[in-house]
Amino acid sequence: MATLTLKQIRKQFGEVTTLHGIDLDIADGEFIVFVGPSGCGKSTLLRTIAGLEDISAGELAIDGVRVNDLPPVKRGIAMVFQSYALYPHMSVFENMAFGLKLAGMSKTEYTPPVTRAARVLQIEHLLERKPAALSGGQRQRVAIGRAIVQKPKVFLFDEPLSNLDAALRVQMRIEIARLHRELRATMIYVTHDQVEAMTLADRIVVLRAGRIEQVGTPIELYHAPANLFVAGFLGSPQMNFVTGSIVAIDAHGVDVALPDAQRVRVAVDAAGAQPGDKVTLGVRPEHLSLVAGGNAIAAAAIALEHLGDASVLYLQAPGTGETLSARLPALTRIAEGEVCRLGFRPEHGYLFRADGTAFRRLNPLA
Amino acid sequence: MAMVLDKTHRFKVIAAHAGLIFFLALTLFPFLMIVSISLRPGNFAAGSLIPEQISFEHWKLALGIGYTDASGQWVAPPFPVLRWLWNSIKIATISAAVILLLSTTCAYAFARLRFAGRRLGLNILFLMQMFPAVLSLIAIYAVFDAIGSYVPWLGIDSHGSLILAYAGGLALHIWTIKGYFDTIPVEIEEAARVDGATHFQAFRYVLLPMAVPILVVVFLLAFIGAIIEYPVASVLLHQEQNLTLAVGSKLFLYTQNYLWGDFAAAAILSGLPITVVFLLAQRYMISGLTAGGVKG
Ligand SMILES: Nc1ncnc2c1ncn2[C@@H]1O[C@H](COP(=O)(O)OP(=O)(O)OP(=O)(O)O)[C@@H](O)[C@H]1O
Numbered sequence: 001m002a003t004l005t006l007k008q009i010r011k012q013f014g015e016v017t018t019l020h021g022i023d024l025d026i027a028d029g030e031f032i033v034f035v036g037p038s039g040c041g042k043s044t045l046l047r048t049i050a051g052l053e054d055i056s057a058g059e060l061a062i063d064g065v066r067v068n069d070l071p072p073v074k075r076g077i078a079m080v081f082q083s084y085a086l087y088p089h090m091s092v093f094e095n096m097a098f099g100l101k102l103a104g105m106s107k108t109e110y111t112p113p114v115t116r117a118a119r120v121l122q123i124e125h126l127l128e129r130k131p132a133a134l135s136g137g138q139r140q141r142v143a144i145g146r147a148i149v150q151k152p153k154v155f156l157f158d159e160p161l162s163n164l165d166a167a168l169r170v171q172m173r174i175e176i177a178r179l180h181r182e183l184r185a186t187m188i189y190v191t192h193d194q195v196e197a198m199t200l201a202d203r204i205v206v207l208r209a210g211r212i213e214q215v216g217t218p219i220e221l222y223h224a225p226a227n228l229f230v231a232g233f234l235g236s237p238q239m240n241f242v243t244g245s246i247v248a249i250d251a252h253g254v255d256v257a258l259p260d261a262q263r264v265r266v267a268v269d270a271a272g273a274q275p276g277d278k279v280t281l282g283v284r285p286e287h288l289s290l291v292a293g294g295n296a297i298a299a300a301a302i303a304l305e306h307l308g309d310a311s312v313l314y315l316q317a318p319g320t321g322e323t324l325s326a327r328l329p330a331l332t333r334i335a336e337g338e339v340c341r342l343g344f345r346p347e348h349g350y351l352f353r354a355d356g357t358a359f360r361r362l363n364p365l366a
Numbered sequence: 367m368a369m370v371l372d373k374t375h376r377f378k379v380i381a382a383h384a385g386l387i388f389f390l391a392l393t394l395f396p397f398l399m400i401v402s403i404s405l406r407p408g409n410f411a412a413g414s415l416i417p418e419q420i421s422f423e424h425w426k427l428a429l430g431i432g433y434t435d436a437s438g439q440w441v442a443p444p445f446p447v448l449r450w451l452w453n454s455i456k457i458a459t460i461s462a463a464v465i466l467l468l469s470t471t472c473a474y475a476f477a478r479l480r481f482a483g484r485r486l487g488l489n490i491l492f493l494m495q496m497f498p499a500v501l502s503l504i505a506i507y508a509v510f511d512a513i514g515s516y517v518p519w520l521g522i523d524s525h526g527s528l529i530l531a532y533a534g535g536l537a538l539h540i541w542t543i544k545g546y547f548d549t550i551p552v553e554i555e556e557a558a559r560v561d562g563a564t565h566f567q568a569f570r571y572v573l574l575p576m577a578v579p580i581l582v583v584v585f586l587l588a589f590i591g592a593i594i595e596y597p598v599a600s601v602l603l604h605q606e607q608n609l610t611l612a613v614g615s616k617l618f619l620y621t622q623n624y625l626w627g628d629f630a631a632a633a634i635l636s637g638l639p640i641t642v643v644f645l646l647a648q649r650y651m652i653s654g655l656t657a658g659g660v661k662g
């Protein structure tokens with residue numbers, strides 16, 4: 001129902017700059033997810049969009065109209081807080097009706113939308129209760145219901161599910177996805193949870209220290225990360241990194257020498273690079289497997305974890321002290337200290353320049 | 367209830383009860399003594415706790431009825447005690463209401479709004495409160511004397527002046543309420559702002575209802591403070607008709623003749639409004655009003 005345009009948005013708290021010029025265009029009905037490490041400014045960005053923090057510099061437009069100086073309601077946004085932030089002295093019904101009441105609606109006017117939202121969220125039987133008598137999941141539904149009845153152009157969610165247990169989180173995640181399909185509203189969602197980001201987002205915005213590192217669809221970010229940071233941030237367990245240097249370049253890829261002189265091959269377009277350049281090799285744990293020969297890294301095992309459906313093997317990276325991990329089939333048996341050869345296909349490898357930017361992968365979706 | 371208890375537990379319980387009963391007796395004794403004195407014929411401070419003879423002469427005087435004494439003489443009430451009681455209640459109620467209004471809004475500003483001099487203002491308020499009002503009695507007298515020549519209803523010997531003087535003592539209450547506001551998560555008011563509330567509406571409809579218990583406590587403290595206050599009231603009020611009960615009942619104790627019995631009856635009367643207000647207030651002092659708003 002609304003497009004958002006962020007132009008060079010900056011936010012300062014006194015001397016400290018928290019957002020360093022954010023540029024972002026959000027399409028009508030899009031589901032945008034902000035991810036990034038703790039303290040990178042996700043909440044601050046969301047709160048500046050909401051109008052709870054003023055914008056130090058730059059321009060925020062909703063549907064093409066500059067809204068920098070408008071209070072939250074006038075921007076047509078509604079927000080769901082991480083801590084729910086319900087009104088504890090009001091019943092669920094009053095919680096959801098509060099905004100409509102303030103807007104001057106009479107009881108006969110605001111009752112239908114509130115009951116409709118309650119029905120959508122399956123909290124009709126709780127309408128008379130106070131928030132203290134609700135479970136965490138029910139409270140979060142009320143908070144979402146309070147946002148829905150406002151009929152906002154843009155929904156803002158600040159880690160709405162982080163207080164819920166794992167099972168409930170999955171259930172609510174599915175409900176939020178359904179809500180997005182039904183309401184077709186623009187939604188901006190902050191999360192720490194990779195699975196939430198990957199499953200809900202039309203596009204993910206990766207933030208670091210107040211700057212956007214990359215914007216793209218979940219598939220793009222996973223298969224074609226722009227740099228080391230994004231590559232390391234998405235994926236669990238984290239992508240393995242080993243430093244090395246280029247020894248040979250041809251049309252189908254690059255040969256990389258690792259610190260202990262092992263050689264591996266990665267299928268990337270190394271245009272502009274020279275043999276001898278320092279690079280970082282990246283391989284996702286799920287792309288490694290135990291092999292006898294071929295394109296592989298040899299490393300000593302440190303520990304093995306059995307997850308049930310798979311085993312995660314931790315190894316000492318060659319030449320450096322870093323830990324590598326490999327996702328292997330369930331019930332793999334490896335002794336501690338044993339040297340393993342972990343193979344991967346060249347097209348599954350990633351390669352990063354010394355400044356952290358990624359080489360273009362030749363066949364990213366292979 | 368099926369909890370396993372140590373042998374020494376029984377002893378501890380008995381000891382604790384004995385201690386509690388002792389302290390209860392200690393605190394109740396003066397009160398019972400006063401009741402006893404007020405019911406005893408004659409004006410004696412000493413005597414047994416349970417009066418040998420019950421007489422309502424002091425109460426009759428206090429309630430403005432008068433009585434016929436042993437020699438058949440009619441004793442008229444010497445002072446307008448009920449009038450004093452009414453003065454006390456009026457002044458305490460109005461000043462407590464004014465204090466509540468001002469300190470709540472001040473506390474909101476100090477707790478939620480960001481402005482220059484916020485910390486300094488809070489500390490100055492606190493420091494000012496450290497000086498007992500007695501120290502400034504002369505100043506208070508001079509100030510109200512001056513005010514009185516322009517605004518008579520705020521001058522010396524007016525109830526307005528006393529209310530104004532009491533309303534000035536709100537620094538501590540501001541701190542109390544601010545402390546409570548600080549424990550209420552800001553997100554709840556931010557949610558209200560997102561819902562379309564102005565600052566004032568967020569304050570009025572969201573913050574205030576959650577703060578009711580502390581507001582009741584502050585009202586109670588201010589009310590009690592005003593009822594029992596003596597020094598300032600004794601300086602500002604002069605005419606017999608205008609006195610508060612705390613100041614007026616002192617008149618029963620003239621140097622040559624201490625009318626202990628009449629004094630005791632008046633003292634108990636002054637406890638009456640406090641008790642009533644406390645009983646009324648009690649049901650608002652419920653805990654857990656802010657529970658459930660946010661994840662703890
Ligand atoms: N009111 C404030 N005054 C000063 N600094 C602030 C304020 N609010 C946030 N910051 C700073 O801005 C930075 C970004 O904070 P923000 O809350 O946006 O992080 P976040 O990405 O949401 O982190 P998290 O994932 O932990 O919620 C932090 O370094 C924080 O200390």
Ligand SMILES: [Mg+2]
Nearest residue numbers: 042043044158
């Ligand atoms: Mg945050």
